[in-house]
Amino acid sequence: MKSLLLASTLLLAPAATLAAPAVDEARLNAHIKTLSSDAFEGRGPATEGETKTVAYLTEQMKAAGLEPGGDKGADGKRAWTQAVPLLRAExxxxxxxxxxxxxxxxxxxxxxxxxxxxxxxxxxxxxxxxxxxxxxxxxxxxxxxxxxxxxxxxxxxxxxxxxxxxxxxxxxxxxxxxxxxxxxxxxxxxxxxxxxxxxxxxxxxxxxxxxxxxxxxxxxxxxxxxxxxxxxxxxxxxxxxxxxxxxxxxxxxxxxxxxxxxxxxxxxxxxxxxxxxxxxxxxxxxxxxSEVITSRNVVGRVTGKTRPDETVLYTAHWDHLGVAAPDANGDTIYNGAVDNATGTSALIEMGRAFAKAPRPARSVVFLAVTAEEKGLLGSEFYAANPLYPLAKTAGVLNMDGFGVNGPARNFTISGTAELGLLDRLVAEGKKHNRVYSPDPRTEAGGFYRSDHFPFAKRGVPAISYGAGNDLVDGGLARAEELSKDYTAKRYHQPADEWSPDFNMKGLAADIALLFDVGNDLANSTDWPNWSANSEFRGTRDESAADRK
Structure with missing residues (x-):
């Protein structure tokens, strides 16, 4: 997880303004608690933790009402996963x-x-x-x-x-x-x-x-x-x-x-x-x-009603660091509650929201990727071997390390990229009474540190959503304090564990906002693009003929 404002979440707008189905905060919290429990052994790729995680995500996506969206079998039917061959070395x-x-x-x-x-x-x-x-x-x-x-x-x-x-x-x-x-x-x-x-x-x-x-x-x-x-x-x-x-x-x-x-x-x-x-x-x-192993991306889908060959993609990485060296307290399980059980849980509930809503014109895919912590490998593999053509992928909305400390007045994205997908997010944010704040720490290179990047470098409009840093309870000062504390004491450490103090209201609001952005895009004929001066614009334009 490479999100930089881990301590904060977003302001929940009045329900009347939201197109998204209501998010069950208790269920969202339960996902995080389960995925970051010791039983899941830190969700390391190619471990028993992966086996349990893939099984849980498959079960939850199925229960949410999604269709399997992964690899095609010999019978032409899709599985719930995409096989990801990786070199493992220790x-x-x-x-x-x-x-x-x-x-x-x-x-x-x-x-x-x-x-x-x-x-x-x-x-x-x-x-x-x-x-x-x-x-x-x-x-x-x-x-x-x-x-x-x-x-x-x-x-x-x-x-x-x-x-x-x-x-x-x-x-x-x-x-x-x-x-x-x-x-x-x-x-x-x-x-x-x-x-x-x-x-x-x-x-x-x-x-x-x-x-x-x-x-x-x-x-x-x-x-x-x-x-x-x-x-x-x-x-x-x-x-x-x-x-x-x-x-x-x-x-x-x-x-x-x-x-x-x-x-x-x-x-x-x-x-x-x-x-x-x-x-x-x-x-x-x-x-x-060292040996070659097979890890798994987990993929759910809602098939588009009129243009099923066009796709809106939501992503989140399910993996964390697994079992590793003990910390000062002897804890060896790197639970990854915020990083990224939050985003993975949001992905499940985003899928449920779309499955309950009227079917959109375009297909919507929910991709839980492996091995982000090892170099964005699951998303890199998908982007190099897409299950659904990148040329007809309208946009990617990545969810990595959402906040758990209550609502905030603003939101951000990783990096300073200019693209139409961000314009849509900003416009929708205003409807949700939220203000867009540019990434305050661009020197940390967040744009290159999460799963939207493999898509961006191939031209697909892609952003990694970030929680806000102006908390309703405590403002900028408290958010900064919490963020620094998380980075110093929990980020990529065993102490990133579920807490009964987690506040799901902001996370539920994140889902509502991102649902409305993706749903609007899935029902449009628009193809967002990068700004004219973006290094990714040329690559996207090369595939323009495929979108006609």
Whole structure:
């Protein structure tokens, strides 16, 4: 889950103004409680937790009155799921990692100074001996911005040390759009670019502000089982060593090399930055157990009355981190109540609302995707292998990490994208007495961190809805306090558990608003598009003939 305003929800408009059927708050709360219970084992893909989750979602979608919308069988009938093949990899035992800094060896502890990911390049054993480290700033190659952090450096056999986010983060101005993070700032890009360059590995320096989360999130998200889509040549996307290191370790590493970390951070913001070799090497040795498994997206559908080949798509990820390293209290189950039992529960009840309402002209699909926490993999697989043509998908409304602390006066979306689907949401919000507020933390890169993104990059108008930060009870100050508390103490941690204090009124209102947006779109002949200057506009326009 990548939603940034987890502490808040939306104002419930008077029932008379809503087209949506009433949402049963008790049932909504019960879904969240069930899905985030210890019995579901943190909903990890390819675990017993997945088996229970898929069974529950299938049962609930069926009871809600939806039709199965997944893969077609030999008889032409659709199943309730879409099979998603994934590469699963996990480190066997504890990885041995050590630095040699200016001739002084230092062992690194997994999860403490370093968070090493299981290799996703197909290797069963990773053995690295005294590989040299080189600092490459933000690790960006952006020809359209005349930006190259590598300056012709041959990175083969080397380990890259890179900063998280992009060069504009510190000053919020420059060649990368200022405050809003570009895709170049995402950790996924850093690893991908290192592999494309042929590097032996990458160490991303963790800092809480530019990462937008603390070390606990890094540790919990990277030291457990890893997944990836199945690739023909995985080594082109993943180097043998992919890891994060603590900022304090980076500072000490630079100092031992006669360098100042903060000074080099400043230099890395400039186009003329040059890579800097460090007086250090790294060694690593660990075994990897990897295999191809099959996970599942769960898919329900309401077939359109007059134009069933056209689709409005609602999405939410059902997965979380599963069972992993214990926290300070010894809890090993990462329940994922807010992230994303809330969105998954909303998806079920959204399906029920559509099943009860008059059948719309277009079909409406309810897609619960797997492996979001491992890199948006379930949505990436669907977008690459759509069950319903993307060219005739009118819009995607993603639900990730709804608020549970009461109604708010506003709402948002992740990122600053301009598109007709947002215009529809804003207009409908006014009818619900709600105000649209732009994403207040675009520097965190929320646009690239949730399941609408695989659709957006293929041109489909897609947004990830975000709860508001102006709480009716407590306003902006209380929302900020709750959001910071959640990020620090519960986000991607075992403490993200169901609470009897959860307030469902805002979540019910979220569903009502998003129902009206999707229902209106499903009954229209409109094809929302991206703004003329959007990077996704050209891709969408290429498929225009399919919509005539």
């Amino acid at each position: 480190i066997t035992g504890t990885p041995k990692v050590s630095l040699n800094v200016a001739g002084s060896p230092q062992a690194l502890t997994q999860g403490e100074e370093i968070a090493v990911r299981a290799a996703l390049n197909g290797q069963k054993q990773v053995t690295i001996a005294d590989a040299p480290l080189v600092f490459v700033g933000y690790g960006v190659t952006a020809p359209e911005r005349n930006w190259d952090d590598f300056k012709g450096l041959d990175v083969k056999g080397k380990i890259l040390v890179v900063l998280v986010n992009d060069p504009d983060f510190e000053t919020q101005q420059g060649d990368f759009g200022g405050k809003a993070m570009t895709y170049y700032g995402r950790w996924t890009y850093k690893f991908e670019e290192a592999a494309r360059k042929g590097a032996l590995g990458t160490l991303i320096v963790h800092e809480t502000a530019p990462a937008s989360y603390g070390w606990a999130t890094v540790k919990n998200s990277n030291t457990n089982t890893m997944f990836d889509i199945v690739r023909d040549d995985p080594a082109k996307a993943h180097a043998p060593l992919e890891a994060w290191i603590q900022r304090d370790l980076a500072v000490a590493l630079f100092k031992a090399s006669g360098l100042d970390f903060e000074d080099l951070k400043v230099k890395a913001r400039a186009r003329d930055f040059q890579p800097v070799p460090l007086k250090a090497t790294i060694s690593a040795d660990f075994a990897v157990n």
